[in-house]
Amino acid sequence: MTASENMTTVDVAVFGAGAGGMTAALVCALQGLDVLLCEKSPQVGGTTATSAGTIWIPGTQQARRAGMADTIADARRYLDAIIRTADDRREIYLNTGGDVVEYLDRHSEVKFSVYAKHPDYLANRPGSTIAGRALAPLPFDGRLLGADFDLLRPPIGEFMALGGMMIGRDDIEPLTRPFGSLASFRKAASLVWRQMKDRLKHRRGTRLLMGNALAARLFYSLRRKGVPVWLNASLQELMLDGGRVSGAVVQVDGEPRRIVARRGVVLATGGFGGSVERLNDHVRPKLAHAVAFAGAEGDGMRIARAVGAAIEDDHETPVFWTPVSETGWLNGGRGAYPHLALDRAKPGLIAVNAAGRRFGDEAVSYHDFVLGMHRSHETVPTIPAWLVCDRAFIGKYGLGRIPPGRRRWHWAVRSGYLAEADTIDGLAGKIGVEAAGLRASIEQNNRFAKTGEDEAFGKGSTEFDRNNGDPRHQPNPCLGPIAAPPYYAMAVYPSTLGSSVGLKADADGRVLDAGAKPIAGLYACGNDMASIMRGTYPGPGITLGPALVFGYRAAMAIAADRN
Ligand SMILES: Cc1cc2nc3c(=O)[nH]c(=O)nc-3n(C[C@H](O)[C@H](O)[C@H](O)COP(=O)(O)OP(=O)(O)OC[C@H]3O[C@@H](n4cnc5c(N)ncnc54)[C@H](O)[C@@H]3O)c2cc1C
Helix, strand or coil: CEEECCEEEEEEEEECCCHHHHHHHHHHHHCCCCEEEECCCCCECHHHHHCCCCEECCCCHHHHHCCCCCCHHHHHHHHHHHCCCCCHHHHHHHHHHHHHHHHHHHHCCCCEEECCCCCCCCCCCCCCCCCCCEEEECCEEHHHHHHHHHHECCCCHHHEECCCEECCHHHHHHHHCCCCCHHHHHHHHHHHHHHHHHHHHCCCCCEECHHHHHHHHHHHHHHHCCCCEECCEEEEEEEEECCEEEEEEEEECCEEEEEEEEEEEEECCCCCCCCHHHHCCCCCCCCCCCCCCCCCCCHHHHHHHCCCECEECCCCCCEEEEEEEECCCCCCCCCEEECCCCCCCCCCCEEECCCCCECCCCCCCHHHHHHHHHHHHCCCCCCCEEEEEEHHHHHHHCECCECCCCCCCHHHHHCCCCEEECCHHHHHHHHCCCHHHHHHHHHHHHHHHHHCCCCCCCCCCCHHHHHHCCCCCCCCCCCCCCCCCCEEEEEEEEEEEEECCEECECCCCEEEECCCCEEEEEEECHHHECCCCCCCCCCCCCCHHHHHHHHHHHHHHHHHCCC
């Protein structure tokens, strides 16, 4: 990197320090390029740092070593059954994904393990699998980052307890039932002890999991390669030289600065999933919440359009959906709790519309649940939809922001987060749904719970549903009675985890113009690049997987491109 008064020259400038941008910058550095990473906010990590961190990548060494029988041919069959539009990038994704995971494993601290079980989301489509495609970042010890630990964006409150201790799926059982077994007690005690030690020195726990571990691993690897990371450095516009993108103007700590990028500029500003205003340019009915990081507000797309970039928007749906409940105090005050996997699939909960009627299988993926809300809303008001259960359910499984294992949740009722009534009719009156419909739905649910078969919508009929149910509950781990008062209801609304539509790009992340020709020197990855899933949600990790793979491919293309 060379610098004069307000100009810096590098080989590659990357904008956005989430999974896409940090991967692109890391691979550039590993390939010997002189790279600079600029991040708009004061911390690295973006939405990636607050995510579950799962990547969906078929054909990895990790899956093979674990003896999983999955094949690329099956994964291809599965994606082809779901995504209607042809897209060359899909095949390249399938064929390079495993190599990318291996490359990162070998050359950096970005390391993953395969989930023993994490079913595809559309488990009844041909080629689906219950394990082998979903990988988790290995936990990371935040203490290794030293002073840089404070520069890593923390997870959202939903993934933490006890003043900043991260909780993974495997921690829930020991922490909620520490006296259930000796192993549970040991694990709970060691987690709490580590957290107490951490809090003597750090603002939050340093045992990092999920998306926070992924962001930490990328950041740590960048530091080890000596890659300069500018924080508070926001991309403002791209510079053109004879039709080629030659650099960018950046606002650094409020001052404009020019960066000349000899080999390329990579846009990885996270799409527009963090901005309610930008989301509402694309979705109807309009949204009130965004769960993604507020910094992901469409800068890359807007700035690239100014130099002729095309937007790919012929997707099944423009964003990746999740239902959220309104919690004004959470997520940095942005007020949305994503109901991803912990409550909807459990036995003893139904979701109803304003007629008090169920409108689908409550245990489907968060994306498909919201699509079901939209379908129902065409005829009966279903925004919000209501998650309905009884006291025993909340005590055992929790609901939204109320964790499992609690005996009291007056705060939730007092604040209006949860409606409570001693009768079903009383509950219906409080939430404004038809009482007769709600009564009939609960009676029907209780009948299904006895037989174990949801004749209306098949809750608990797929591997995916059952994986999020309660394995100890029989005959169907997702069906249980709503039996005894008091009864409860929680409103859920559509929101998004991120954007699907984005910059049109080729399989090496080269941004394309309206004539499908690459704009020389300009690349995109992460959610700035239009998703290869095209608004469908086949499985866990379908945005972070592509972010890594196309971040890698863009860097490799820049390294190979001698022009
Ligand atoms: C609760 C939750 C759980 C999720 N779990 C998963 C999961 O398990 N698997 C999965 O695949 N997906 C998951 N997602 C979605 C996933 O987190 C995002 O799709 C992904 O992190 C996007 O990565 P990215 O690199 O494109 O953007 P980000 O990680 O959002 O990073 C973009 C960065 O760019 C910066 N930026 C923005 N504008 C500028 C600018 N002008 N100049 C410089 N920098 C800029 C932002 O500040 C931000 O730091 C989840 C999302 C949420 C909210």
